Amino acid sequence: MKEFEFSAPTTIAEAVALLAGGARPLAGGTDLIVQMREGRRAVGHVVDVKRIPELTAVTPMPDGGISIGAALSVTRMAAHPALARYPAIVESGRMIGSYQIQNRASIGGNVCNAAPSADAIPALICLGAQAAIAGPQGRRTEPVEALFERPGRTRLAESELLLAIVLPPPPARSAAKYLRFTPRREMDIAVAGAGTWLRRDERGVVTEARVALASVAPTPIRAPLAERRLVGEIPSAALLDEAGILAAQDARPISDTRGSAGYRQELVRVLTRRALADCCAQFGSPVDVA
Amino acid sequence: MKREQDFIVNGETVSVVVDTRDTLLDLLRDRLGLTGTKEGCGNGNCGACTVLLDGAPVNACIVLALEVAGCDVKTIEAVAAGGRLDRVQEALIEAGGTQCGFCTPGVVLSAKALLERNPHPSAHEIRAALAGNLCRCTGYDKIVEAVQAAAAGRPNG
Numbered sequence: 001m002k003e004f005e006f007s008a009p010t011t012i013a014e015a016v017a018l019l020a021g022g023a024r025p026l027a028g029g030t031d032l033i034v035q036m037r038e039g040r041r042a043v044g045h046v047v048d049v050k051r052i053p054e055l056t057a058v059t060p061m062p063d064g065g066i067s068i069g070a071a072l073s074v075t076r077m078a079a080h081p082a083l084a085r086y087p088a089i090v091e092s093g094r095m096i097g098s099y100q101i102q103n104r105a106s107i108g109g110n111v112c113n114a115a116p117s118a119d120a121i122p123a124l125i126c127l128g129a130q131a132a133i134a135g136p137q138g139r140r141t142e143p144v145e146a147l148f149e150r151p152g153r154t155r156l157a158e159s160e161l162l163l164a165i166v167l168p169p170p171p172a173r174s175a176a177k178y179l180r181f182t183p184r185r186e187m188d189i190a191v192a193g194a195g196t197w198l199r200r201d202e203r204g205v206v207t208e209a210r211v212a213l214a215s216v217a218p219t220p221i222r223a224p225l226a227e228r229r230l231v232g233e234i235p236s237a238a239l240l241d242e243a244g245i246l247a248a249q250d251a252r253p254i255s256d257t258r259g260s261a262g263y264r265q266e267l268v269r270v271l272t273r274r275a276l277a278d279c280c281a282q283f284g285s286p287v288d289v290a
Numbered sequence: 291m292k293r294e295q296d297f298i299v300n301g302e303t304v305s306v307v308v309d310t311r312d313t314l315l316d317l318l319r320d321r322l323g324l325t326g327t328k329e330g331c332g333n334g335n336c337g338a339c340t341v342l343l344d345g346a347p348v349n350a351c352i353v354l355a356l357e358v359a360g361c362d363v364k365t366i367e368a369v370a371a372g373g374r375l376d377r378v379q380e381a382l383i384e385a386g387g388t389q390c391g392f393c394t395p396g397v398v399l400s401a402k403a404l405l406e407r408n409p410h411p412s413a414h415e416i417r418a419a420l421a422g423n424l425c426r427c428t429g430y431d432k433i434v435e436a437v438q439a440a441a442a443g444r445p446n447g
Contacts, residue, residue, distance in 0.1 A: 003291060006310040006356045026354070033313070033352040034333045046310070048357050075346065098422020099400065100337055103346040104353070186421035187335065 001036050008048040012134050012163065015049055020136050020159040023047045027055075027071035028104035030097065031113040054163060055108075058082050064169035067132065070108025070162040074120075075099075077107065086167060088123040088176035088195070095119040095180060098187055108162050111144060114154045114219070115189075121148075121220045122195030122212035123178040128168050135160040145212075148219035174199040175282035177275040180214065181267045190215045191259040194223075194247065194271035198230065198279045206230045211243070211272060216251035216264050223250035226272060235280050235287050244273035295359050299324070300368035308355045315339045315350035318365055326366035326395050330424070337423035340396035341365050347396075347403045349422070366395035369402070378402055378440045387436035389427035397423045401437045410441055 007023065009015045019025065023045035026032055035041035049055050055071040058080045066082045074093040077083060083090050089107070096105050096119050110120040111131065121144065129144040136159050144165065147154045156162065170176075180193035193214030199207050209230035211223035226247035233239050253264035270290075277289040291310045296303055299322060306321050318324040318341070330338030332351050339350040342364040369376045378401045381387070388394045397420060404411055404419040411419065416437045417430075425433065 001311040004310055005291060006354065008356070008359075026357070029352055029354065029357070030334055033354065037313075037332065037352070046354070048354075050357070073346075097334070098337065099419055100340055100347045100349045100422045101334060103343070103348050186418065 001039075002042050002044075004036075004043050005045040006048070007045065008051045010051050010053070012052055012054060012161065015047055015052060016134050016136060016159065016161055018045065018047045019161055021045070022158070025049045025112075025161055027106045027109040027112075028073060028101075030101050030105045031109060049161065059164075061166060065167050067164040067166045068107060069164050070111075071106045072108075074102040074105050074107065078102075085170055086127065086176075088127065088178055088197075089120070089167070092120050092123040092178040092195070095178075107165055111147065111165065112154055112156070112162055114148050114150075114152050116151055116217060116219055117190045117193070117215040118220065119178075119180065119190065119193070119214070122193055122214050123176060124165060124167075125212035125220060125222065126176045126178070126195040126197035126210045127170070128210075130166040130168075131162055132164040132166055133160050134163050139163075141166070145220075145222065150218050171199055173201070173283070174208075175279040177278040177282070179271045179275045179278070181271060189258065192216055192251075192253070192264045192267035192271060194268055194275050196272060196275040196279055198235075198276065198283075200283060204234050204283075204285060206233055206235065211247055211250075213247065213251055213268055213272075215258075216253040216268055221250070221252070223247040223268075223272070225250050230276070235276065235285070237287055237289055240273045240276045240280075240287055240289050243276055244269040244271075247272035293356075295356060297355070297359060297363065298361065299363045300365060306355075310354070310356060312355040313351055314341065314343075314348075314353040314355050314358055314363070317355035318350060318363075321355075324365050324367050328392055328395060330392065335422075335424070336393070337396045337400065338393055340399045340423060342399055342403060345403065345406070347400045347422075364399075366398060369398060376402065377443075378405070378437065381436040381440040382433070385432045385436035385439060387429060387432040389425070389429045393423055393425045393427075397425070397433055401440065404437070405441055411437070413438065 176197040178195040180190035182188035197210040248265040248269040328338040330336035334352040
């Protein structure tokens, strides 16, 4: 590693001032430190943000939602009682690396690392998560979905700090699920992943649908064809099949060592269908799919 | 850049001059001579460098030393308190759950942390908890058997 300065401020204002001077934030370090050690990234000043209380807190929001500090470890997040209402977030956080990694890695870091394959992001997009951001000009909020520019790059300015991921309260009669495919069960990177979220009315008709895909585009993406097909319908095996086929059309994968483009599209088709079926099972209205 | 910093390692407060670039692994092995913690991959995949940070297993190779100032760091050297092996260590010997031994310190610490939070894990839970501890001798079955035996109180519970 090249020489660098190290600071561990305890306030957001101090951290933002350091970032404006060219420093980079360190949360769990499971991406940043690896990149620095492998010489893929040179950083002149590392700012450990874990000593800022807001960045490791889970806070209830006035609307009934919650704010999850950007640097809170996945393990501590998953154990927090407020996350019980967001099982898809807990489950996808627990897909990140090993137990050792989850004791350090945060969902804020997963977002900022901006990998197209990031495990936590599709569920965040499905649940309508917002990013709370601080910068030299003050604070702003952006949908998580709008944060990604290209692999490894968010739209945050260099001087900005992700403070928290803010989740709205889950509406009544809604359910979410993220599924991924990896050759190994643990410790692997998604060849493709599909997150789904459905909201129904009292009669079981889908009123809103979100489908978010991983590893099939330069950034995590929504699948609008699949979403539009689902709205206004009562889920059936045929409908979920169709939604899977449409999600595969929404995907824009490349071929690489982990899978061909065609294989990834096939994975999206199957994973979307299965994730939707899981949402239906959560509603207590199981749909039989392969 | 060098600076002097206090660390809490295996219950003792030590004052060490570290470089900002030192990882926790460098601090333990090179500055403190605690070479029971091994370096395998150096990028957080293999778990050979697993130590307990405030009781939770982490990969010391991807933690900066300065991050852990004031935190409780526990290494394999602290496990056999008073020269008496821990029940996980005894069980690994008993089951033949160690071959070349390079992954063993990390396995012991991951297994101890598992039993701390879940005293009676299933074989599946043991495999999940040890997924980040790679054994390239591939002796996984005996490692899992050893953790089960330790949980059941055999042979040294």
